[in-house]
Amino acid sequence: MTTDGEWDRRSVFRGAAVMAGAAATAPLLSGAATAQAGSRDADALFKAGKFEQAGRAYEEILKKDPTNLHAARRRGHVALLANQFPDAEKYLTMALELAPSDKDTNRLLGDCYIRQDKFPLSVPCWQAAGKDVFAKWFAAVRGEGYQIYGDIARLPWLQMDPSPLVEASVNGGPPKRFMFYTGAPWLGMSAEVAKEAGLSPVAKQQIDYLDGTAWQYFGVLDSFQLGGIELRNIPVEWSETDQVSSAGPNDGIIGTWVFYHLLTTFDYAGRSLILRRRTPESARKVRADAARAGAKPLPLWLAREHGLHSSGSIAGSGTRLVGLSIGGATESAAVMSEETAKRLRVRIDYDRPLETFGHSHPVVVYPCYPKEIRLGDATAKEVYCAANPTSRPSPSGFDTLGAFFHPFYKPYNITLDFTEMNVYIARGKAT
Structure with a gap:
C-alpha cells in the first residue's frame, strides 16, 4: 500500500460501491472560518x-x-x-x-x-x-491512451437497485455486467473477467478491504465496448478478494476516468447511460436540451483524480460545496457528518444505527432526515440520508457540506461536461 493510501482506501472495485458513510465530509464552516x-x-x-x-x-x-x-x-x-x-x-x-x-x-x-x-x-x-x-x-500505456471510436452510446440499465448495471464488452468478449460510480477512479473488473480477456498485470498491490484484504492488479486493456462507443488502450484494474460485495452480482465497475473522456449523461429517469464523443455540436445539444428543461449550468470541480463536486445545499444551509457520487450502491440520498446534521438541526435517528463500510473500512452511521437537499433546482424533501459520526476532513484541503448519492438522482437526468466543467441536472428523461 502507498504511504497515504488515499487512492487505495477510496477505490471501489469488483462491484463494492459506495455505502452510507462513504463520503469524507467536513463539518460546516464555523463563524470564525x-x-x-x-x-x-x-x-x-x-x-x-x-x-x-x-x-x-x-x-x-x-x-x-x-x-x-x-x-x-x-x-x-x-x-x-x-x-x-x-x-x-x-x-x-x-x-x-x-x-x-x-x-x-x-x-x-x-x-x-x-x-x-x-x-x-x-x-x-x-x-x-x-x-x-x-x-x-x-x-505501461504505450501510444495514445483512451482512443475513442464511435459518436454515441445509449445503454439501457439492466437494473436500478441496489446499483445500476449496464452491459459492456471487454476485448471483444461476450457482454458483461458493469456497475458505474463516480466515486471510483478507473475501469475495474473481476479477476475472472481479466483472465478471460487475456490481461497481464504490470503492477500489483495488496490493500485493506472491508473485513479483510484484497489484491489489486493493474494493466492496459486493448478494447472496452459500450454500445456504440469503443475505448481502446486504457488503464484497467482488477481485483481478488474473499469479501462479498454489497452491490449485487456484477463483473466490474466503470469509474470517473472513463466518464471524463466523454460527455456523460446519467439518465436516471430514463434508466439509461448516454455517452457521447464531445464535439462542439454535441456540447451545444447538451446545453440546448438543458435550457429547454430549465436546467441552469452548475459548476463542476474534479478533485484527487476522481472526486466530483458542485454547489448544493442541505436543510437551508445556503449554497455550499457538495460531493456528487453518481451510481454506486447505497440507500442514502445524501451523507453528511454528524456535526453538520446537528448544526443544521436535521433529525437524526440514533435508535437505528447502520453498520456499513466507508472507504473500505467499517463504520456506523445513523439515519437522518433533512427537510430538503438541493442541487440547482433539483430537490428531495424529508428523504432518507445518513449522518456519519466519524467523518474525516477532506484530503484535498477543502470542506464539503455533504455528498449526494444514487437515490437523490432518480427523478432526474444529470450530464457532466468536463471541458466547460459544468453540471446539468433536469427532471425527467433525457432527450
Whole structure:
C-alpha cells in the first residue's frame, strides 16, 4: 500500500460501491472560518470551496513572493480542480522547481498529466510522490491512451437497485455486467473477467478491504465496448478478494476516468447511460436540451483524480460545496457528518444505527432526515440520508457540506461536461 493510501482506501472495485458513510465530509464552516473567508485569506477561501477567489488571492501572494511554495502549489491545485490544464501545469511546475521532491505537488502534477492522457509525463511525478505502483502502471500505456471510436452510446440499465448495471464488452468478449460510480477512479473488473480477456498485470498491490484484504492488479486493456462507443488502450484494474460485495452480482465497475473522456449523461429517469464523443455540436445539444428543461449550468470541480463536486445545499444551509457520487450502491440520498446534521438541526435517528463500510473500512452511521437537499433546482424533501459520526476532513484541503448519492438522482437526468466543467441536472428523461 502507498504511504497515504488515499487512492487505495477510496477505490471501489469488483462491484463494492459506495455505502452510507462513504463520503469524507467536513463539518460546516464555523463563524470564525467564515470571518476569515470574508477577509479574503487565501487558505480560508480555499477551505470554504471559494476556488476562484482563492486562486486570485494566491496569485497576489505570488506577486509579492514568487518563492512561496504553498501558494504556487495551491494556485495550481485551484486550476486543476477546474481542468484548466495550462494554468495547472504552470503553477505546479513553479512549485516543483521550488521543491522537486514535494510529494503533494508531484501527485497533483501527475493527476494533471493523466487527465490529459500524458501518461509518460506522469511517471516521474508518481515516483516522486511515492506511488510506484501507479508509475509502473502508467509507464505501461504505450501510444495514445483512451482512443475513442464511435459518436454515441445509449445503454439501457439492466437494473436500478441496489446499483445500476449496464452491459459492456471487454476485448471483444461476450457482454458483461458493469456497475458505474463516480466515486471510483478507473475501469475495474473481476479477476475472472481479466483472465478471460487475456490481461497481464504490470503492477500489483495488496490493500485493506472491508473485513479483510484484497489484491489489486493493474494493466492496459486493448478494447472496452459500450454500445456504440469503443475505448481502446486504457488503464484497467482488477481485483481478488474473499469479501462479498454489497452491490449485487456484477463483473466490474466503470469509474470517473472513463466518464471524463466523454460527455456523460446519467439518465436516471430514463434508466439509461448516454455517452457521447464531445464535439462542439454535441456540447451545444447538451446545453440546448438543458435550457429547454430549465436546467441552469452548475459548476463542476474534479478533485484527487476522481472526486466530483458542485454547489448544493442541505436543510437551508445556503449554497455550499457538495460531493456528487453518481451510481454506486447505497440507500442514502445524501451523507453528511454528524456535526453538520446537528448544526443544521436535521433529525437524526440514533435508535437505528447502520453498520456499513466507508472507504473500505467499517463504520456506523445513523439515519437522518433533512427537510430538503438541493442541487440547482433539483430537490428531495424529508428523504432518507445518513449522518456519519466519524467523518474525516477532506484530503484535498477543502470542506464539503455533504455528498449526494444514487437515490437523490432518480427523478432526474444529470450530464457532466468536463471541458466547460459544468453540471446539468433536469427532471425527467433525457432527450
